[in-house]
Amino acid sequence: MMRREFGSREEMVGYLKAEFPEALVHGEAVSETRGGRRAARALFDRVNPDRYARSRNFLSGAVTRLGPYLRHGVLTMGEVRRGALGQPNPEKLVQEYAWRDYWRRVYGQIGEGVWEDREEPKRQGRVAQQRELPAEVAAAETGLACMDGFVAELKATGYLHNHARMWFAAYVIHWRRVRWQAAAQFFLTHLLDGDPASNNLSFQWVASTFGSKPYIFNRENLEKYTAGEYCRGCGRNQDCPFGKSYEAIDQELFR
Amino acid sequence: MKTVVWMHEDGLRPLLPGAPAIFVFEDKGHSLKRIVFLYECLLELDVVIAKGDVEMLVRKFAAEHGAERIVTTFTECPRITAQARELGAEMVNDDPFIAAAGPYDLKRFSRYWQRVERKALQL
Numbered sequence: 202m203m204r205r206e207f208g209s210r211e212e213m214v215g216y217l218k219a220e221f222p223e224a225l226v227h228g229e230a231v232s233e234t235r236g237g238r239r240a241a242r243a244l245f246d247r248v249n250p251d252r253y254a255r256s257r258n259f260l261s262g263a264v265t266r267l268g269p270y271l272r273h274g275v276l277t278m279g280e281v282r283r284g285a286l287g288q289p290n291p292e293k294l295v296q297e298y299a300w301r302d303y304w305r306r307v308y309g310q311i312g313e314g315v316w317e318d319r320e321e322p323k324r325q326g327r328v329a330q331q332r333e334l335p336a337e338v339a340a341a342e343t344g345l346a347c348m349d350g351f352v353a354e355l356k357a358t359g360y361l362h363n364h365a366r367m368w369f370a371a372y373v374i375h376w377r378r379v380r381w382q383a384a385a386q387f388f389l390t391h392l393l394d395g396d397p398a399s400n401n402l403s404f405q406w407v408a409s410t411f412g413s414k415p416y417i418f419n420r421e422n423l424e425k426y427t428a429g430e431y432c433r434g435c436g437r438n439q440d441c442p443f444g445k446s447y448e449a450i451d452q453e454l455f456r
Numbered sequence: 457m458k459t460v461v462w463m464h465e466d467g468l469r470p471l472l473p474g475a476p477a478i479f480v481f482e483d484k485g486h487s488l489k490r491i492v493f494l495y496e497c498l499l500e501l502d503v504v505i506a507k508g509d510v511e512m513l514v515r516k517f518a519a520e521h522g523a524e525r526i527v528t529t530f531t532e533c534p535r536i537t538a539q540a541r542e543l544g545a546e547m548v549n550d551d552p553f554i555a556a557a558g559p560y561d562l563k564r565f566s567r568y569w570q571r572v573e574r575k576a577l578q579l
Contacts, residue, residue: 203481203505213499217491220507227487236496238469274467274529275497277551286579295576296569302553303568309532310562359489390485393493398532 227390232359234269234393241270250285254293260362260427265294268394269359271301278302301399308398315401316382318410324455334383338373345442346435347423348372359393364426370407371416375454376442381408417454420444458523461503462514462545464536467529468497471548475527477503478517480510511542 203220207213214231218224234240248265256262270276282298285291308315341349341356351365361369366388373384381404388404389395405411420443424432432438443450461477465484471477479498486494498505506513518526528540530549540547549556554575561567 203507205499205505213495214488214492217495218488221481221486221488221491223483224486224488224491230487230489231492232489234493236493236498237500238497239500240496269493273465273494273497274469274531277469278553279551282553282576283579286577292577296573298553299569299572299576300565303562303565305532306560306568307562312534359487359493390487391489393490395490 228356230357230359232357232393234266234359236269236275238270238275241267241275244270245276245281245284248281248284248288248294250288250294251290254290257293257297258364258426260364260430262362264362266360268392272394272396272399304396304398304402307402315397315405318408319402319405320410323409323412323414330378330380332380332383334373334379334387335377338377338379339387344437345372346437347427347431350431355388355391359391361388361392366403367407367416368418368423370404371418372443374404374408375415375417381405381410415455417447417450418443419447419450457525458521459525459527460514460518460521460523462510462526462528462540462543463498463501463503464528464531464539465494466531466533466536468494468501469529470501471529471550472527476517476521476523477501478514479503479505480513481505481507482510510539514543514545 204216207216218229244266248267249263252263253265257264267276267281271278271281278298278301282295285294285298311319337343338348339352341352343349348369351361351369354365355361370381370384373379374381382401385401385404388400389397392400402411407416409415420432420441423443432441435441445453459472459475461471461475463471463477463479481491495505504517506517514526526543526545527548528536528545530547531537537547554572557575560571
């Protein structure tokens with residue numbers, strides 16, 4: 202039986218490091234996000250579906266942060282759906298909850314098949330795809346302030362805003378020509394809400410193996426939704442791979 | 457009939473108040489961050505926390521409590537589903553997103569949403 206009594210969080214973390222030494226290969230960071238229903242309910246009580254609908258694409262937007270608690274069943278899908286419906290303008294938030302439910306249902310149908318392409322990619326890339334995540338991407342050393350910032354945040358906190366997840370996935374899959382599975386595994390390891398259903402199938406949506414076209418973005422889009430936070434101090438401002446129109450990027454990546 | 461709960465990482469909530477419950481950590485390649493998160497969830501629950509072989513430890517736990525029935529939270533995870541089958545555990549879908557009707561066409565989200573939207577937006 203494992204211990205249940207600790208004097209402090211620090212003491213508990215020390216105990217878990219000793220009990221799970223194999224986990225330390227992924228780093229020793231511990232998230233500020235607390236586990237448990239008390240923490241979940243505190244976030245749940247602050248959910249504002251109307252503000253969510255208007256601001257969710259912005260990194261500073263009123264997103265719920267309920268992912269880890271839903272992922273691990275601390276809160277139920279029924280509970281959060283009913284919570285949203287008790288408030289004004291719940292449609293968008295309920296639809297986003299429905300995405301999670303949808304991914305789970307697909308997972309129930311295909312099981313470990315979430316690791317395989319659901320469909321052929323819609324636009325073939327220019328070169329064969331790499332099987333491993335490039336070391337400098339995983340080490341946050343690409344020189345791209347956005348991507349390095351996302352990786353550092355992910356590793357330190359176990360969290361990334363959904364839009365950042367999409368940008369990172371698109372960068373790795375389409376710009377770096379990495380098979381989506383490698384990046385999906387990286388996310389699964391570090392995200393507190395990492396779940397083969399939502400995670401892998403969303404990567405497949407970006408890759409277009411579970412969707413009708415590949416997801417791409419450009420600098421203007423990233424800059425807008427991050428309020429320029431990353432671009433301002435970026436050392437690769439002059440050779441930003443995203444600093445083009447969608448048409449030019451499409452040509453470059455999929456011609 | 458005496459019942460015990462097998463709690464797994466897709467259902468960290470009370471399932472059957474009053475019934476003894478056990479959670480078993482197995483090596484899933486989790487980061488320390490995730491293990492700490494899971495542990496904090498478990499410490500708020502009335503559950504015995506163990507580490508090792510799930511099937512062996514859950515069976516032993518059930519035997520110690522003289523239980524003939526094991527229940528667990530429903531999940532789509534194929535590994536947990538297979539373990540539940542091995543244990544003869546009953547899976548309970550206690551509070552789904554929407555009451556099950558279906559099967560649904562899952563080819564694209566839009567098709568699924570079209571079918572469930574009305575129900576999902578009703579209290």
